[in-house]
Amino acid sequence: MAARFAAARGMASSGPPPFPGAKESSPTKPPPFPGSAKPRESADAADERNREHLASRLLDQSELERFKNLIVFAKTTVESQFSGRHKSPDLGSGGEFVEYQAYLPGLPIHAIDWRIYARTRKLVIRRYREETDMDVHLLVDASGSMGYLGTGRENKGRRAARIAAALAYLMMKQGDKASLTLFADRVIDHLPAGGGQRHLLKALRSLVRPAHEPTGLTDLPGAVRECNRLFKRRGRLIILSDLLGHDPAEIFDALGPLLHRGFEILLMQILDPEERMLPDAPLAHFVDMETGESIEVEPAEIRDAYAARVQERCDTLAEDGAKHRVEFTSLCTESPYREAIEAYLGFRTSKN
Numbered sequence: 001m002a003a004r005f006a007a008a009r010g011m012a013s014s015g016p017p018p019f020p021g022a023k024e025s026s027p028t029k030p031p032p033f034p035g036s037a038k039p040r041e042s043a044d045a046a047d048e049r050n051r052e053h054l055a056s057r058l059l060d061q062s063e064l065e066r067f068k069n070l071i072v073f074a075k076t077t078v079e080s081q082f083s084g085r086h087k088s089p090d091l092g093s094g095g096e097f098v099e100y101q102a103y104l105p106g107l108p109i110h111a112i113d114w115r116i117y118a119r120t121r122k123l124v125i126r127r128y129r130e131e132t133d134m135d136v137h138l139l140v141d142a143s144g145s146m147g148y149l150g151t152g153r154e155n156k157g158r159r160a161a162r163i164a165a166a167l168a169y170l171m172m173k174q175g176d177k178a179s180l181t182l183f184a185d186r187v188i189d190h191l192p193a194g195g196g197q198r199h200l201l202k203a204l205r206s207l208v209r210p211a212h213e214p215t216g217l218t219d220l221p222g223a224v225r226e227c228n229r230l231f232k233r234r235g236r237l238i239i240l241s242d243l244l245g246h247d248p249a250e251i252f253d254a255l256g257p258l259l260h261r262g263f264e265i266l267l268m269q270i271l272d273p274e275e276r277m278l279p280d281a282p283l284a285h286f287v288d289m290e291t292g293e294s295i296e297v298e299p300a301e302i303r304d305a306y307a308a309r310v311q312e313r314c315d316t317l318a319e320d321g322a323k324h325r326v327e328f329t330s331l332c333t334e335s336p337y338r339e340a341i342e343a344y345l346g347f348r349t350s351k352n
Contacts, residue, residue, distance in 0.1 A: 055205045143183075145245070
């Protein structure tokens with residue numbers, strides 16, 4: 001290193017300065033003209049550019065083409081079967097009450113609110129917002145455990161982010177509005193329900209966090225309770241998480257208020273195959289990705305009991321979900337990406 005530095009200094013110092021007081025420069029590279037040097041990109045600008053790049057990779061054109069037929073099918077199914085069930089911006093005589101309006105000649109007489117007339121001697125009608133669309137809420141786990149990366153597979157956080165991105169796109173194509181909420185031990189980001197290309201791009205930027213920066217502890221029940229305040233309108237709730245660390249009873253207890261408000265809920269559990277069946281190794285050192293606690297075990301000694309425990313938990317989530325009118329599906333990071341979208345389409349169809 002010293003020899004290379006000395007050689008570089010020797011090259012730079014060859015030849016006299018062009019005029020007294022001028023800085024030395026290499027004769028093969030004249031100094032740039034004033035103002036010609038490019039300004040250095042700020043750290044914030046570079047980070048934003050990198051984030052935009054990562055966001056764009058969560059939902060690319062080739063993936064959309066793969067799901068094209070499913071998207072068209074879902075769109076026509078919704079428009080033909082469910083158009084009368086969702087809310088529309090048009091005011092009519094059924095649905096959610098919006099306002100009173102003075103009665104005008106030509107309007108149907110049966111629309112008059114006669115109780116208001118009895119009290120005020122004024123003829124008014126009640127205006128309602130017809131149901132023709134529905135908000136769909138995506139609740140995505142961004143905690144440390146979602147960073148688990150199995151051999152030759154993407155980590156759980158990236159799989160959850162890609163599924164959420166595809167579902168958001170699908171929902172907006174169907175005419176629904178989608179919201180996105182990220183959580184760890186609390187809600188860490190919330191994008192209110194909306195539609196359109198700009199809203200989708202905002203969602204993709206937010207999804208960079210669970211895909212590439214999962215961190216922190218998990219508190220799904222606490223996050224669900226926060227969401228009960230954030231979600232203003234009744235709709236569908238899709239939870240994407242490994243569903244680890246909490247007793248199923250705690251999860252369903254937290255979902256109770258949303259179920260009471262009429263929400264339709266789908267739990268999407270995302271696990272790596274090595275979390276279902278321990279890796280094949282003579283000795284393994286396991287580290288908790290959220291707390292840092294570690295333990296060394298021989299996987300062969302506990303593999304069968306561990307697999308049975310994991311299966312028991314999945315069965316409990318499915319059985320308790322059925323009792324609470326909550327659908328449950330377990331997805332694997334080695335399974336085809338298409339399965340998540342099919343699970344959503346099945347959930348949507350079964351709820352209508």
